[in-house]
Amino acid sequence: MRELPAALEWSADNCTVGRALAIVGEKWTFVVLREIFMGVRRFDDLRVRTNIPRQVLTDRLSRLVEHGILRREPYRDPGSRVRYEYRPTDKGFDLFPVLQALREWGDRYLADPAGGPLTTVHRDCGAPVNLVLRCADGHEIDKMREVVGRPGPGALRR
Amino acid sequence: MRELPAALEWSADNCTVGRALAIVGEKWTFVVLREIFMGVRRFDDLRVRTNIPRQVLTDRLSRLVEHGILRREPYRDPGSRVRYEYRPTDKGFDLFPVLQALREWGDRYLADPAGGPLTTVHRDCGAPVNLVLRCADGHEIDKMREVVGRPGPGALRR
Numbered sequence: 001m002r003e004l005p006a007a008l009e010w011s012a013d014n015c016t017v018g019r020a021l022a023i024v025g026e027k028w029t030f031v032v033l034r035e036i037f038m039g040v041r042r043f044d045d046l047r048v049r050t051n052i053p054r055q056v057l058t059d060r061l062s063r064l065v066e067h068g069i070l071r072r073e074p075y076r077d078p079g080s081r082v083r084y085e086y087r088p089t090d091k092g093f094d095l096f097p098v099l100q101a102l103r104e105w106g107d108r109y110l111a112d113p114a115g116g117p118l119t120t121v122h123r124d125c126g127a128p129v130n131l132v133l134r135c136a137d138g139h140e141i142d143k144m145r146e147v148v149g150r151p152g153p154g155a156l157r158r
Numbered sequence: 159m160r161e162l163p164a165a166l167e168w169s170a171d172n173c174t175v176g177r178a179l180a181i182v183g184e185k186w187t188f189v190v191l192r193e194i195f196m197g198v199r200r201f202d203d204l205r206v207r208t209n210i211p212r213q214v215l216t217d218r219l220s221r222l223v224e225h226g227i228l229r230r231e232p233y234r235d236p237g238s239r240v241r242y243e244y245r246p247t248d249k250g251f252d253l254f255p256v257l258q259a260l261r262e263w264g265d266r267y268l269a270d271p272a273g274g275p276l277t278t279v280h281r282d283c284g285a286p287v288n289l290v291l292r293c294a295d296g297h298e299i300d301k302m303r304e305v306v307g308r309p310g311p312g313a314l315r316r
Binding site for chain 1 (some may be wrong): 193
């Protein structure tokens with residue numbers, strides 16, 4: 001008998017990665033968030049930048065509002081009816097590290113020879129921003145092989 | 159005339175977030191990677207843990223192999239034919255921060271009252287591991303509002 005992976009002893013039913021993906025794991029959702037974080041917040045601008053079909057974009061924005069990730073803010077251009085732009089809530093801003101991690105990976109493996117099209121910088125000092133994995137004892141972790149999973153406080157047996 | 163968001167001056171055609179999502183942004187892909195990182199590496203075990211339909215799982219695994227994120231490793235149970243398990247490549251391990259970021263967000267907003275089902279710890283010291291955003295000048299960044307996007311080396315005008 002082989003030794004079973006320890007993960008098989010535990011339930012994945014309350015996995016928070018699975019729950020996060022149920023909300024933001026749909027195609028286009030991160031593309032929408034990418035644009036929102038870049039300051040593109042109006043429906044027509046989002047259409048131009050992303051080429052997402054109108055109905056799909058409407059649906060994804062509604063879903064993000066429904067889950068408290070974006071909020072609608074009214075605005076009115078002269079001579080037009082009131083429209084809405086979409087701004088991230090605190091819960092939405094807290095998704096930024098996911099985008100940053102996707103971009104760092106994309107820049108490493110998928111960029112044009114010139115490099116990635118975007119850099120994120122610290123507003124105060126202008127230096128480039130990166131994600132760092134660090135443990136509570138202060139060790140920085142270079143290789144993912146140095147990280148192991150353990151049952152958390154909400155772990156359930158299968 | 160309103161001031162247009164600066165992002166609209168730039169092309170999103172070579173966006174590395176978009177490219178990353180074109181590979182890993184499909185439903186289930188991160189669920190597969192989650193299990194792989196947890197040490198669940200055989201097709202039948204992945205089926206048990208994820209309930210992904212057989213054909214979809216086959217397809218997602220092939221896609222991850224094709225893009226060099228997973229590699230197939232042969233194994234053979236006594237009395238059975240050779241089968242394959244799936245292991246992350248270095249390129250695959252480098253996606254770990256995306257999963258970690260999703261989990262940290264999920265644990266904050268979507269966990270059961272008891273907490274998340276999984277903790278990641280440093281193999282050497284056992285302390286919990288978290289992502290930190292930090293700029294090259296050494297400032298740690300608490301609020302995403304402190305981060306701004308700038309055209310990167312590969313930025314293209316629209």
